[in-house]
Amino acid sequence: MDKEAVRKRIEELRALLHYHNYRYYVLDQPEISDAEYDRMLRELISLEQQYPEFITPDSPSQRVGGEVAKEFREVAHLKPMYSLDNAFGPEDLKEFDRRVRSLLPGQEVEYEVELKIDGLAISLVYENGVLVRGATRGNGTTGEDITANVKTIKAIPLKLRNPVPLLEVRGEAYMPKESFARLNEQREERGEPLFANPRNAAAGSLRQLDPKVTAERDLSAFMYAIGEVQGYEPKTQAELMEWLLELGFRVNPYREVFNNIDDVINYCQSWHEKRFSLPYVIDGLVIKVNSLAQQEALGFTAKSPRWAIAYKFPAEIAET
Numbered sequence: 001m002d003k004e005a006v007r008k009r010i011e012e013l014r015a016l017l018h019y020h021n022y023r024y025y026v027l028d029q030p031e032i033s034d035a036e037y038d039r040m041l042r043e044l045i046s047l048e049q050q051y052p053e054f055i056t057p058d059s060p061s062q063r064v065g066g067e068v069a070k071e072f073r074e075v076a077h078l079k080p081m082y083s084l085d086n087a088f089g090p091e092d093l094k095e096f097d098r099r100v101r102s103l104l105p106g107q108e109v110e111y112e113v114e115l116k117i118d119g120l121a122i123s124l125v126y127e128n129g130v131l132v133r134g135a136t137r138g139n140g141t142t143g144e145d146i147t148a149n150v151k152t153i154k155a156i157p158l159k160l161r162n163p164v165p166l167l168e169v170r171g172e173a174y175m176p177k178e179s180f181a182r183l184n185e186q187r188e189e190r191g192e193p194l195f196a197n198p199r200n201a202a203a204g205s206l207r208q209l210d211p212k213v214t215a216e217r218d219l220s221a222f223m224y225a226i227g228e229v230q231g232y233e234p235k236t237q238a239e240l241m242e243w244l245l246e247l248g249f250r251v252n253p254y255r256e257v258f259n260n261i262d263d264v265i266n267y268c269q270s271w272h273e274k275r276f277s278l279p280y281v282i283d284g285l286v287i288k289v290n291s292l293a294q295q296e297a298l299g300f301t302a303k304s305p306r307w308a309i310a311y312k313f314p315a316e317i318a319e320t
């Protein structure tokens with residue numbers, strides 16, 4: 001193949017590999033076998049080795065970087081990452097609702113309710129649709145640069161399906177329960193210390209200086225909020241989540257909108273038992289005022305949004 005033909009074939013393989021990665025890791029609906037995917041990836045890598053000048057950071061071949069970092073660089077979030085106040089039962093949720101409605105006199109209020117994933121909060125920055133940075137939450141204002149490590153998470157797109165000029169998106173990286181059990185079995189066999197829970201295992205796996213270790217840890221992610229954004233103005237939280245899905249992000253499917261706090265309470269309580277059947281750990285639910293204009297009007301206290309609250313499950317009765 002001449003150079004131009006190789007360049008075209010590289011572009012074609014990249015588009016195919018991005019698409020099939022999306023089908024498998026984001027939609028969980030693969031269309032081809034792993035063997036076929038791996039064959040295409042091997043062809044891409046060999047063509048890029050012939051012409052390294054064609055390699056781009058968003059190429060599927062660039063998911064697992066080579067070098068081991070010496071330490072993590074500190075980076076500033078484009079917009080601070082918030083933390084949530086907690087509600088420990090129905091009364092706290094009713095108090096939250098009363099406060100929201102007292103600050104929005106005479107207005108209809110809808111709540112969007114999502115699952116609270118028990119992992120490690122991450123923030124991703126995309127420029128013109130290409131992933132350029134990944135960071136931990138840190139103190140909310142600055143975090144650790146873990147770009148090389150987040151690129152190994154297949155549920156995180158290296159390139160968006162329709163690019164916007166600038167997007168900072170937040171979510172939770174987590175380790176599925178089964179991967180956690182397998183990892184601890186391996187560590188037990190090797191006489192290594194076990195991880196206490198999937199959240200610690202995810203945090204330990206993401207804060208690895210060697211991305212090849214992260215790549216082996218079978219991490220996944222759900223995205224659920226945006227920070228800085230240029231080129232899009234969502235009206236509601238529900239619409240924002242649909243938009244993230246269209247861009248190619250993995251978004252948790254359990255999302256409901258209610259127009260009264262009693263339905264929110266019933267929905268939260270319905271998850272006390274259901275959560276144990278999920279393939280990942282959740283430590284509650286997140287209730288957000290659905291209208292982004294109302295979120296804007298409600299604003300933030302020193303550290304938390306007035307327009308959102310985390311409903312925490314009652315402490316699990318320790319298995320006797």
Ligand SMILES: NC(=O)c1cnc(N)c2cc(Br)sc12
Nearest residue numbers: 082083114115116117224286
């Ligand atoms: N769905 C959500 O908004 C969500 C899910 N899982 C989490 N661990 C968190 C944390 C914050 Br802060 S929001 C949120």
